[in-house]
Amino acid sequence: MSEQVQALLEAPLEFWRDGLQFARRCEKPDKKEFLKICTAVGTGFVVMGVVGYIVKLIHVPLNHTLVGGA
Structure with missing residues (x-):
């Protein structure tokens, strides 16, 4: 029983140590x-926006044609 309690108490401590080790190895990116x-994130936003706009342009007239428009 004691080993289970010790293992249960060791898990958060090990998580904390791993987190500190990760934080120490991280560094800020240069300019x-x-x-x-x-640039990559902005390009992704633009591409997803264009894809969404094209889907909307196709979907709205097609939906009105099939449903009959209300």
């Missing part, structure tokens, strides 16, 4: 890397 990430 070039940051701009590359921003």
Whole structure:
């Protein structure tokens, strides 16, 4: 029984140690890397917006045609 309690108490401590080790190894991106990430995210937003707009352009007239428009 004591081993189970000890294992239960050890889990949060091990999680904390792993989190600290991860935080110590992380570093902030430099300006070039940051701009590359921003460009990739912005491009993704634009692509998803265009895809959504095209789907909406196809869906609305098709829906009105099939349903008969109200």
